Structure formats: C-alpha cells, structure tokens
Amino acid sequence: MTTVIPPRRCLQLRTVPRALENIDISNFIEMDNTYHDRMRIRRSVMDEHREATLxxxxxxxxxxxxxxxxxxxTYLPTRFPSIYKPVVRPSGPHLHNVVSNTNLPxxxxSPMAALETLGEHVDTDFLFLLPSSxxxxxxxxxxxxxxxxxxPAGFSTREKCGNPLAAIHAPVPGYAVKLEKSMDRFFARxxxxxxxxxxxxxxxxxxxLFSDGGNHMYGDAEQGKPIETNNKTLDVDNPDLDRKIExxxxxxxxxxxxLRCERQTLHRLPKTKALVFAFKTYLYRLEEVKExxxxxxxAEAIEGLGKGSVPDMAFYKRGVVWGEKVIAYLNS
Ligand code: HEM
Known part of the structure; x- marks a missing residue:
C-alpha cells in the first residue's frame, strides 16, 4: 500500500544525528505531501544547472x-502503486506517473536519460560509487x-565526481582521523x-534546496590535505576571517x-555490485520546529556541535555565523 506522510511527522527523527542502522529495502524511498511541488523544483534545478546536477x-x-x-x-510500481502504474505503449513498457500525468520509459x-528521468520523478538524489582503485x-x-x-547541501557534486570517498570527505572535520579507515572497510563489505x-x-x-556552496566553512588544519573550496565558501585560513564572520x-x-535534514541510505546493486548512496532532503522553517x-x-543539539568529539563541526556547519541568533530564537 502507498504511504504518503506529511514531512512534519518526520521532524523529530531528524534533529539528532544517528549512527548507521539497517532498514528494510521496502523503505528505500520516502514519499510525502511535498511530492508535487518538489517535482517542479527538481525539473527547474536540472534545467538551470544541468552540469551541476547530472x-x-x-x-x-x-x-x-x-x-x-x-x-x-519493480520498486516504484510495487511500493507506490497509486502513483506509478505500469502501462504498455507502442514504443514499449512505460510507468505512468499519475501525479505528473507523464509516461516514463x-x-x-541512455544512462544519462535514465538519471534525468529519476531526477524528475523521484524526490531523492542518487550517487553511484564503484571500486575504481x-x-x-x-x-x-x-x-x-x-x-x-x-x-546538494553546499558542495559541488561535479567537482567530487571521480574522487574516492576520502577526498570527497576531505572538508569534513574528523573524517580522516575518526571515520576514513572504518568507512573504507564498511564500504568494501x-x-x-x-x-x-x-x-x-x-x-x-x-x-x-540547490546549494553548491556557502553552507560550510573549510580549513585544512587537521588533515593537512588540500581542501576543495569554491568562491561561496568561507575559508577558515582566510586572514580576514573574523571580519567576514561578523x-x-x-x-x-x-x-x-x-533546519535542513537529509535521510541517507546506502546499498549494493546485485549485478554490477556498484554502491548507491541516496538522500532525500527535508527543509523546515524554525517556526515549525518550535510548533x-x-x-x-x-538549540541543545546546536550548542553540542562545538562540544562533541569533533568540535570543529561547529565551524564546518557555519554555526559560528548563525548559531547565536538561531539558538536565541529557538529558546524564546
Ligand atoms: C554511509 C556512510 C557515510 C558516513 C558515515 C558519512 C559521513 C559524513 C559526515 C559526518 C559528513 C559531514 C556532514 C554531516 O554531518 O553529514 C559528510 C559529508 C558529506 N558526505 Fe558523507 N558519509 C557517508 C557516506 C557518503 C557517501 C557514500 C557519499 C557519496 C559520495 C558521501 C558524500 C558526502 C558529501 C558530498 C559531503 C559534504 C562534504 C563537503 O562539505 O564538501 N558521503 N559525510
């Protein structure tokens, strides 16, 4: 049966970061009442930023x-039968998307056409990883x-494409020291x-929703590795940093x-053995969080950013910029 839930009900689950947990494959995609609007936004983002999105x-x-x-x-027509209906057209089998009233081949x-169709008709982003080295x-x-x-939540996926996981996560504080080895092992297995x-x-x-920069602050103090930045990103090594933060x-x-939350999943494809990393993005007004x-x-989670096992997270997430005002509002 199709389950369409209002995204607000998911809120509580997403305010606290969690460790990895196993889920049933039937829960791969989440559908909610923003689907129709999101499809329009996704189409226009792909039109405006084709290179950045695909x-x-x-x-x-x-x-x-x-x-x-x-x-x-298999997945879409079985899991959401009232939205995606199999139909046979003279040109071959299609899925009829009831919401957009279009037929998907x-x-x-081509693979690019496949990605484009997924991008336009499923409100989830997909990244494909292969054991290339x-x-x-x-x-x-x-x-x-x-x-x-x-x-993307403030990074350029195109700049990351071709790179190994460690380079992709280079700007993430603590990744090299705390996560890299165990993640590589986990991904292999x-x-x-x-x-x-x-x-x-x-x-x-x-x-x-589309953000290819500006949500993070990057520095290379810990890893000593080159960090990808772009012109929208505040660099912690900038000599003018204090003035820029102010x-x-x-x-x-x-x-x-x-409040921007991502529900991320990872699984391996049976034939090609590629890994699929998928994420769905939720945006909530702070007023909704209070409601x-x-x-x-x-507010407590934000305060905890600078106190956890990786205090630089407060910098990376730009908490030093928005923290004070947001915490004051949430506690008011
Ligand atoms: C499932 C295991 C994974 C873990 C534990 C993990 C961990 C993290 C963490 C801690 C961050 C910092 C932001 C946050 O709190 O999420 C991050 C950012 C990121 N992750 Fe992952 N990650 C995982 C898988 C992946 C995969 C498979 C990709 C695929 C390419 C990926 C791409 C990214 C990107 C692009 C960023 C933003 C980096 C930037 O700021 O430039 N992650 N990840």
Missing part, C-alpha cells in the same frame, strides 16, 4: 541502467562515478540485500533560516 562516467553506465531497471520495473535511451593492502577504494543530485540509513542535520541561512552574522535573518515543541532540543 553526470555519468562511462564506467558507471551499466550500474545506472541496472538501478533504473529495478526502480521502474522502462527502457531508457585499490589500497596498498589490496582492498577496494570506492569512487563517485555518476550522480543525479538536485539538492556491505553485502547485496542489506540497506543502511543515516540522518544528518544542519541549519541553512536561506531556503534554497559581516555574515549581521546578515543572518532568522525568518530565512531553515513541534522541538525548539529546545534543536
């Missing part, structure tokens, strides 16, 4: 096609090789049939701020 390296074509076939032939003309001990290292990401989920949260100072703090308007009675919970 890419498929040749090596990833078979994985994208395998995933697309499973989604359109089950046999796409090998560590000195012979274990596989996973690289990002294809993606459809309409709602995750078996077909298992699906894991994690959630994250941050505060954005605007309501833009300027940005003044510009923060609480009404414009959003749910979660103001103090979120």
């Amino acid at each position: 890419q498929c390296d040749d090596v990833a074509g078979p994985a994208v096609l395998e995933f697309y076939d499973w989604m359109l032939s 089950v046999r796409p003309v 090998t560590a000195p001990d012979g274990s596989p290292i996973y690289h990002l090789q294809a993606f459809i990401t309409c709602f 995750i078996e077909v049939g298992r699906m894991v989920r994690r959630s994250n949260w941050s505060i954005s100072t605007d309501d833009q 300027e940005q703090k003044r510009d923060v308007a609480v009404d414009d701020c959003r 749910e009675g979660l103001g103090p919970v979120l």
Whole structure:
C-alpha cells in the first residue's frame, strides 16, 4: 500500500544525528505531501544547472541502467502503486506517473536519460560509487562515478565526481582521523540485500534546496590535505576571517533560516555490485520546529556541535555565523 506522510511527522527523527542502522529495502524511498511541488523544483534545478546536477562516467553506465531497471520495473510500481502504474505503449513498457500525468520509459535511451528521468520523478538524489582503485593492502577504494543530485547541501557534486570517498570527505572535520579507515572497510563489505540509513542535520541561512556552496566553512588544519573550496565558501585560513564572520552574522535573518535534514541510505546493486548512496532532503522553517515543541532540543543539539568529539563541526556547519541568533530564537 502507498504511504504518503506529511514531512512534519518526520521532524523529530531528524534533529539528532544517528549512527548507521539497517532498514528494510521496502523503505528505500520516502514519499510525502511535498511530492508535487518538489517535482517542479527538481525539473527547474536540472534545467538551470544541468552540469551541476547530472553526470555519468562511462564506467558507471551499466550500474545506472541496472538501478533504473529495478526502480521502474519493480520498486516504484510495487511500493507506490497509486502513483506509478505500469502501462504498455507502442514504443514499449512505460510507468505512468499519475501525479505528473507523464509516461516514463522502462527502457531508457541512455544512462544519462535514465538519471534525468529519476531526477524528475523521484524526490531523492542518487550517487553511484564503484571500486575504481585499490589500497596498498589490496582492498577496494570506492569512487563517485555518476550522480543525479538536485539538492546538494553546499558542495559541488561535479567537482567530487571521480574522487574516492576520502577526498570527497576531505572538508569534513574528523573524517580522516575518526571515520576514513572504518568507512573504507564498511564500504568494501556491505553485502547485496542489506540497506543502511543515516540522518544528518544542519541549519541553512536561506531556503534554497540547490546549494553548491556557502553552507560550510573549510580549513585544512587537521588533515593537512588540500581542501576543495569554491568562491561561496568561507575559508577558515582566510586572514580576514573574523571580519567576514561578523559581516555574515549581521546578515543572518532568522525568518530565512531553515533546519535542513537529509535521510541517507546506502546499498549494493546485485549485478554490477556498484554502491548507491541516496538522500532525500527535508527543509523546515524554525517556526515549525518550535510548533513541534522541538525548539529546545534543536538549540541543545546546536550548542553540542562545538562540544562533541569533533568540535570543529561547529565551524564546518557555519554555526559560528548563525548559531547565536538561531539558538536565541529557538529558546524564546
Ligand atoms: C554511509 C556512510 C557515510 C558516513 C558515515 C558519512 C559521513 C559524513 C559526515 C559526518 C559528513 C559531514 C556532514 C554531516 O554531518 O553529514 C559528510 C559529508 C558529506 N558526505 Fe558523507 N558519509 C557517508 C557516506 C557518503 C557517501 C557514500 C557519499 C557519496 C559520495 C558521501 C558524500 C558526502 C558529501 C558530498 C559531503 C559534504 C562534504 C563537503 O562539505 O564538501 N558521503 N559525510
């Protein structure tokens, strides 16, 4: 049966970061009452930022096609039968999307066309990883090789494409020291049939779902590795940093701020053995957070950013810019 839930009911689950947990594969995609609006936004983001949202390296074509076939032939019509209905047209099998009143070809003309169809008709972003290099001990290292990401949370997926997980996470404080080794092991071992989920949260100072920069502050003090930045990102090594933080703090308007949460999943495809990393983005006005009675919970989580096992997270998430005003509002 199709379950369409209002996204607000998910709020509580997403304010606190969680460790990885196993989920049933039937819960791969979440559907809610923002679906129709989101489809419009996704189409316009893809039109406006085609290069930034879509890419498929040749090596990833078979994985994208395998995933697309499973989604359109099996998962979507079984899990959400009132939205995606199988139909046979003279040109071959299609899925009829009842909400947009369009037919999606089950046999796409190319991997890029497959990614585009997924991007327009499923409110989840998909990234494909392959074991494209090998560590000195012979274990596989996973690289990002294809993606459809309409709602990146402040990074350029295109700049990350081709890179291994460690380079992709280079700006994340604590990743190299605390996560890299165990993640590489975990990625190498995750078996077909298992699906894991994690959630994250941050505060954005605007309501833009597509963000290829500006949500983070980067520095390389800890890792000593080059960090990818772009011109919208505040660099902690900038000699003018204090002045820039003060300027940005003044510009923060609480009404414009959003709680931004991602529900992320990871699983392996049975044939090509590629890994699919998927995330759905939720944006909540801070007023909604308060209405749910979660103001103090979120305020405490924000305060905890600078006190946890990785205090630089407060910098990375730009808490030093929006923290004061947002905490004051949430506790008011
Ligand atoms: C499932 C295991 C994973 C863990 C535990 C993990 C951990 C993290 C953490 C802690 C962050 C910092 C922001 C946050 O709180 O989420 C992050 C950011 C990020 N992760 Fe992951 N990650 C995982 C998988 C992946 C995969 C498979 C990709 C695929 C390419 C990916 C791409 C990214 C990107 C693009 C960022 C933003 C980096 C930036 O600021 O430039 N992650 N990840």
